[in-house]
Amino acid sequence: MKPIGLAYGRKEVLLGLPEKTLVQVLEGKPNGHEKTEEAIIVEALSNPMGTDRLQDIVKAGQRVCLVISDVTRAWQKMSLYLPYIVEELNQAGILDENIIFLCATGSHRKQSREEHKLLLGEELALRFQVIDHDCRDESNLVDLGKTSFGTPVQINRIAMDCDHIIITGAIVYHDLVGWGGGKKSILPGIAGYQSIMGNHGLSLSHIEGAGTHPHVKSGNIVQNPLHEDMLEAAGIVNPSFLFNVMMDEAGNIGNAVAGHFEGAHEVGRKLVSESDGIFINEKADLVIASAGGFPKDMNLYQASKALSNGKEALKPGGTMILLCQCEEGFGHPEVQEIITGFESNLARETELRRNYTIAKYAGFLVTEIAAKYKVILVSEIDPVLLEAANIKVVSTLESALKLVGGIQDAILKTYVIPKAANVLPIVASDSN
Template sequence: MKRVNMKYGNTTIDVSIRMDNLLGVIESNKTCSHKTEEEVVIDALKNPIGSNPLGEIVQKGEKICIVISDITRAWQKMNFYLAFIVDELNEAGIEDRDIIFLCATGSHRKQTKEEHRILLGEKLAQRFEVIDHNALDQEQLVFLGKTSFGTPVRLNKLAVEADHVLLTGAIVFHDLAGFGGGRKSILPGIACYESIMANHALALNEKVGGGSNPSVRCGNVKTNPIHLDMIEATNFLKPSFLFNVIIDGDGHIIKAVAGGYIKAHEMGQKMVEQMDGVSIKEKADLVIASAGGYPKDINLYQATKTLSNAKEAVKNGGNIIILSECIEGVGNEDVRQIIEDYENNVERECAVREEFSVAKYIGYDMAQTAKRFQIIFVSDLDPDLMKKIHIQVVKTVEEALTRVYKEKGENLKAYFIPYGANTLPKYKQ
């Protein structure tokens, strides 16, 4: 038997299958680095891509808005690297009173003071407040124009009025934008709700009944309208500097990029491709994938990223088992609505088009995926939640495997994906 220890919430689960059924464990490509996390961060800040060093960009007395990610992305370890950015600003003559931390919540919920402390780390939290962006507060938004895709660009006025905007975050594969990080800190991060929905609506084909746009997928930016629209929106603001990290499967900062918000992010994309884009020689009958534990499996909304990656390693009609605790449940009621209130995917697509929301699209996309594969979630979710889209929910891996083997037999070629939210299997015939 082959046993793999996989993360589930804040715990781990041992999963076993027969060795003769194992095609492999799909994990990030190992990168050789003898640098500490501190050295990685400092090296990136000292060697910016496409811009001058941060200390040469800012001047004493200027207002600095640092855009940070929210608690669902605490795995990015901003509580570690933000201190180095603040130190560099202070050394350039920027005083604490001229620094604003604006949290790119996008359409996510407001956060608690304790979550703000987690994001900044104890020392910075004693010096600074965190302001949560509110996508629905029109008084806090400034209209800057429209993109060529027709997306209205309304952004948080704290960023618009600042002398310099600094983007922070992490770069990973993203099922809608191609890659996370970079311009996502602006749209959806600090944009109005209407901007976010207009941008993400580009995930659908222009033709009604056409379903999802095939250009909207992990790893694609060249023809991805969501990414291209985000870049246009970000260009209205022209952030002064970007700092993004790349995290390995053990949660360590393995690489970082800094500098111009386009060029530095493009370099980071290449790094992620090299590290997390994993070539496979064949597709499996069965894939068992973990999101990678908390907070990547904090709710169903976040867990769908793992499903998006896992499906790339499975034959049509094959089985996918997703380990995702979902301690906060669905995460967004629009996901629940699109799953439960409609009888088929035609109705779901119409509902998404009529009044688009990111969460509705995620629910719809999951329903589309469930038409191609047989999916079981090992989760604390309500077992009845996804019955209408024919996704099963069970409490244990053993129960999931028993159901699969009972229907398909035990002679199934399988992959493990321990960090499914990050790792993208890439199959070429």
């Protein structure tokens, strides 16, 4: 059969499998229309859901905070859609000097000027500076009270001092809050560190030793406390407008929604499920997946999302090979700390409950998956560092396949997922 291309960092690796071994290549569905990306953007902005058009919401002389994602989400092609939003603001009489670009870094690192240029594109980068939100700068936070979950709502002062907050981003499956985009631009995007940790601490089960919360997973918001808590926080902030994109199987903008931060996002979630929720009849012995290449595999922190999605197509005790270059290694020292510094998942969970951080949770999620499945990473991470988590690391896909064995004899039925950070396998019988 024809080799399957899998992204690895900034290059492509070819996978050859016997046809009798391969059950299915799990990929997003085509968007079903012939519209250009530009046409999709304009149509969404022209037909907002639950609000007036952006140009009718803002008034000349007002200050507008435009919240954008950070470089780990550069794949959403912000440089393509942001000029249209700025143009609409300008048409409403908002001067460039009254438009503030605030990067929703959450608890991620600050970015370079070159990375800001990548996000805005050449033309906007000449006109605007980008401010990176700093969740630990308490002097630049406004206290807005607490949610019903007890999470403090501390939000970036620059945003709150503006007349309008516009949130942008992309809607994809997310292993904590069900779907990304929407409210995530507020919490964790421009929230304080205590807000972020309080919210994400809800990801653990109420029962100590039980690991992660059973409803905290990709594609689910029902009884998902992170979703409910984030939504409350966003409601307190009450952003004036949302613009979110959805990517197609080719990595282009395949759909977009605009309008009310909750209602438009709900429509976007349904569109994502229609395109990236892939029904399967049964789980397989082996899953071979790519996180989707750079920047989705820039570090293990980011690549853990692909691991979380990919496992949904795998039998208990099955094997997953994940291609994730991880040129930045673990991506955060606390991801490495929770993985390498403890000998058991119970000890890791105890540490997580003692001093919760998102990075530690990401590392714990990786080790929790590795306890239920056999995990092999094709990566640049030092193999010794993942031995404690019972994860094997090799430098090539060929080496990973040799570790599995049985493929040529069709003993192992296999799914291949070229973009596992986006696609969510769903067993048909589980959806009833």
